Amino acid sequence: MTETKYVIRTSPDSVFAVLADGWTYAGWVVGNSHIRDVDAGWPAVGSRIHHSAGAWPLQIEDSTEVTAVEAGRLLELKARLWLFGSARIRIILTPRDGGAATEVSMLEEIVSGPAQLIPSLIQGLLFRPRNVESLARLGDIAVGREVVRP
Numbered sequence: 001m002t003e004t005k006y007v008i009r010t011s012p013d014s015v016f017a018v019l020a021d022g023w024t025y026a027g028w029v030v031g032n033s034h035i036r037d038v039d040a041g042w043p044a045v046g047s048r049i050h051h052s053a054g055a056w057p058l059q060i061e062d063s064t065e066v067t068a069v070e071a072g073r074l075l076e077l078k079a080r081l082w083l084f085g086s087a088r089i090r091i092i093l094t095p096r097d098g099g100a101a102t103e104v105s106m107l108e109e110i111v112s113g114p115a116q117l118i119p120s121l122i123q124g125l126l127f128r129p130r131n132v133e134s135l136a137r138l139g140d141i142a143v144g145r146e147v148v149r150p
Contacts, residue, residue, distance in 0.1 A: 002108050002124040004106045014142045023038055048064060087109060087115075090107040
């Protein structure tokens with residue numbers, strides 16, 4: 001399992017608000033390029049985001065499903081990886097600095113399909129840089145939503 005941590009300078013509720021808006025998924029998840037649909041009730045357990053990954057015209061259509069949720073604290077997803085299998089992604093939000101900041105922990109592991117044959121060390125080398133960038137993008141969206149515009 002690969003774990004990536006990142007501190008975002010806003011509250012856990014602000015970060016979770018971005019996670020709870022399925023239409024922002026392609027804006028912060030590196031590799032996703034287009035949201036085709038978001039199930040009603042997202043992020044309730046069992047709801048899905050229907051997205052495309054990759055650059056046009058070589059996009060792969062797939063989906064990501066919520067497997068666990070605790071508003072303001074946790075979101076667990078099962079992300080399909082097309083023919084490669086699927087991954088479990090667990091996002092944990094921990095308040096820091098009296099709630100003015102959030103430590104985001106993203107844990108990711110391949111749980112099915114041929115991609116499971118990739119050794120954990122190699123998975124970490126592949127996932128960690130992508131997840132750091134994804135969490136930085138998540139932070140930019142969460143902080144940006146709080147900026148008061150004239």
